[in-house]
Amino acid sequence: MSTTEPTRPRTLAEALRGWDDAALGELLRRRPDLALPIPADTGQLAARVTSNASAARAINRLDEFGVDLLEALSALPEPVNVELLSQGVGQPEEVVRPRVTELLELALVWGTEDDLRPIRAVHELLGPTPAGLGPITTRHFGDLDQLIDDAGPDARAVLDKLTWGPPTGSVEKADRPVTIASARTPVERLLARGLVVPKDANTVVLPRQIGLHLRGGRVLASTRPVPPPLAGKKVSAAIADRAAAGAALDLVRLVDRALEQLGTEPPPVLRTGGIGVREVRSLAAKIGAEEQTAAAVLEMAYAAGLVAAVEVGTSEMWLPTSAYDDWLELDLAHRWAQLVMAWFSGLRAIGLIGRRDSTGSTAAARERLINALAPDLERLLAPEIRVLALQALAEAGAGTAPAPETVVMWVAWHRPRRGGQFRDDLVEWSVSEAALLGLTGLGALAAHAKPLLGPEPTADELAEAISPLMPEPVSEVLLQADLTAVAPGPLVRTVQDELSAMADVESDGGAGVYRFSESSVRRAFDLGRTAEQLHAWLAEHSRTPVPQPLTYLVDDVARRHGVLRLGTASTYLRCDDENVLTQLLNSNLPGVRFRRLAPTVVVSPSPPDMVLSRLRDAGLAPLAETFDGALHVTGAPRRGEAPRRRTSRDFNESAFDLTDDQVKAVIEKVRAGDRIAAERPGDDGLISPAAPAETIAVLTNAAEAHTRTWIVYVDHNGHSSERIVEPVRVADGWLTAYDETTETPRTYALHRISTARPVD
Structure with a gap:
């Protein structure tokens, strides 16, 4: 990065002010949270850079060696140069120097290679004992080797235990006064010479200077500037791709069968959200999958918007959505790609299903098992770890299945x-889910999965790759x-x-097998098919002649189908006088239809309360009865509980990228703010607002003289901002002026201008 300051900057704000636009743009792209809201000037940008929240996001995205360098910089006494830092981490300068440049570009460290200074937030976030080193003491020790030798070999053994951390040890009455003459134990001899210092009444700590000396100038015992190798077995890349494609095809079939089953027998939504364990187990048996696989299939369909909780009457049920119908119209490749994209970018950690929620707000919540489709499955870390897991598989190379x-x-x-043990669990889950999705085959990343690792992957790219x-x-x-029927x-x-309407799926795979049975053929008749239609369809879509047993099965079921009829009626009317019912059928009551089942019985699809009201309007006096014929007495209406409304998890941070136009706009605003700050008048009058008459006078004189003016403007939210304007007209309570920040003419309400001063 280039600077315009010939001398060393005294603060981070001065250093950032000397960066060129390219360097600022790179900082904003790598730390986009600095741009929202847009900082007023470089001083405000520097304040955000050093805030703990923003610095934590940047540090959390560093790799192990980057964090090691920050720990070493935080532990070593200033000033630190690249040579000392290289010694501290035990790596050559040519390895350390480019990583230091990266830290400088991220503004986690500022200064020059001869004077590297971590920002304040780095010290606070890494804690008081970076790299296992204790606090700095102001005591001057002189010849440390001689001082340690004077303490004796047993005292040296104590120091060796504290050298590589933790730097604290427990001892009774650690804060008692001890002199070299009165010291008796090894710890007392160390206390008397200041080689350890009391932290509290029962704890001693090894000062940082002593720890660094004992480590021989090394801050960390070992560092890894490159990631560990991805060892694994070699497989055929072509066979792996075909195996992955087969898994992708199986996934699409499982999703289709699972949602068809949900549409037929929708399970209820649990009170705490999600779907019950018994319902998932039943679904797994019906689609021919393991219980964990069935739960993952539901989650992937839910992420793709193919299934949702729908209010049915007074309850909520899990049902396919209209997006599922659109999904069915796609070809196999695009159906698979849509599922993959939803999983890849989703926040749901599928592997948590069946585990206890350690993040629950109460003890009962932490003991509760997490169900599939529950709102508790969302984790912000999930998509980031999925990307890294796939990158690891890609890094291993084609035809390599890393362990x-x-x-x-x-x-x-x-x-x-990021995450610790949960991060490691997410990696393992991501690898397993990638195999289920058909992104890996035989443990190796498939070629058709590589579009996911591009800058902006799309479903069309994935579909084209696997087609x-x-x-x-x-x-x-x-x-x-x-x-049976075999689909080739x-x-x-x-x-x-x-085919699914008249036969049951017996097995999936490259060639699906369907079995005809009495119940499956009856299902086709229940859907409105006739025997003639089934015979014609089978003859048209069979490569072989229709077997005689199948023809007999269809005809036999057709002969017995429909002998007993079943229908639905909301209301029935019975009357011993047939003439009353005959008159009623001929009366054509508005909004009510009747059908006669027997001379003394008619039925209606309309609800009982509507039929009762229409009959009374017609001058009749019907009497309501219950199912068993008892008199029905109308009571007070019952009140149900209000439907529960779930809220999604509120995350503290979100991932986003800035466009080039947004970066340019932020830089322009920051530069304009710097110009305003540079031309700000003296401190007189800036602490308290000026009188309105004085402000109007300054603006009027500036408009007549065409001079530039510095103003403080307060918007309708109470936020104040400084601007340099060129007043053109002051009238009717408004100032018309040319704003140098936006380079456009604008109008300002005079009562919102708290201060105005001419700019020399």
Whole structure:
């Protein structure tokens, strides 16, 4: 980065003010939280850079070696140059120098390579004992080697235990006064010479200067400037891609079958959100998957917007959405790609299903198991770790299946301060979910998964990448004498729907098997099909002649189907006088329809209260009765509880990127604020607002003389901002002026201008 200051800047704000636009732009892109809201000037930008919240976000995105360098800079006494830092981390200067440049570009460190200074937030975030070193003492020790030798070998053994941390030890009456003459124990001899100092009544601590001396100038015992290797087994890349494509096809089938089942038998939404364990277990058995897989399938469908909680009457049920119908219209590749994109960018940690929620706000909540589709599954860390896990698989190379533990270590090196054990669990879950999604095959990353690692991946790119591996849909099946149909590939959607209506899925895979049975054929008749339609469809879509047993099965079920009829009626009317019912059928009451089932019985699809009201309006006096014929007495209406409304988890931070235009706008605003600050008049009159008459006089004179004026303007939210303007006109309570910040003419309400001063 370039600077315009010939001398060393005294503060971070001065250093940032000397950066060029390219360096500021890179800082804003790598730390986008600094731009919202737009800082008024470089001073405000520097304040945000040094805030703990912003610095923590930047440090959390550093890899292990970057954090090690910050720890070393925080532990070493200032000033620190690249040579001393290299010695402190035990790495050559050519390795350390580019990483120091990165820290300077992130503004976590400022100064020059000969005088590196971590910002205040770094010291606070890394804690009082960076790299396991104790606090700095002001005592001057002289010859430390001689001082340590004088304490004796047993005292040296105590120091050796404290050298690499933790730098504290427990001892009774640590704060008692001790002299070299009165010292008897090793710890007392160390206390008398200041080689350890009391922290409290029962704790001693090793001063930082002593710790660094005992470590031989090293801050850290070992450092890793590069990530650990991704060891694993070699597999055929082509076979791995085909295996991954097969898994992708199986996932699409599982999602389709699961949502079809939800549409037929929708499970209820639990009081705490999510779907019950028994419902997931039942669904897993019906779609032919393991319970954990079924839960993951539901989560992926939920992330893609294919299933949602819907109010049905007085309860909530899990049902497919209209987006599911649109999803079914897509080809296999795009259906898969939509599921992958939803998983890749989603916040839901699927691996938490069936575990206890350690983040619960109460003890009962922490003991409760997390259900599938529950709102408690959202974690901000999940998408970041998914990206890193896939990057690790890609780093291993095509045809290499790295061991899961090496992937965990690789991700841990890249994000040492993010998540701990939960981070490691997320890595393992991400690898397993990637296999279920068909992003990996035989443990290796598939070629069609690599578009996900691009700058802005899209579903179309993923679909295009996997399309060559997806089989073409077929419209014909092979009917066999054992009442099965074999689909030699994925079926065209209309063919699959018709076949599923009359046969049950027996097995999935490259060739799906469907079995015809009495119940499955009856299901087709229940959907309105006739025997003639089934015979015609089977003959049209079978590559082989229709087997005679299947023809007999269809005809046999058709003969017995519909002998007993079942219907729905909301209201029935019975009357011993047939003439009353006959007159009622001929009366055409508004909004009510009747059907006669017997001479003395009619039914209506309208609700009982509506029928009762219409009959009374017609001059009749009906009497309501219960199902068993008893008199129905109307009581006071019952009140139900208000429906529960869930709220999503409120995250403290969000990931976003700035566009080039946004970066440019922020830099322009900061530069303009610096110009205003540089031309600000003296301190006189800035602490308290000026009188309105004085402000108007200054502005009027400036408009007549065409001179530049510095003003403090308060907006409708009470926020004040400084501006340099060129007044043009003052009239009717408004100032018309040219604003140098926006380079446009603007109007300002005079009562909102608290101070105005001419600029020399």
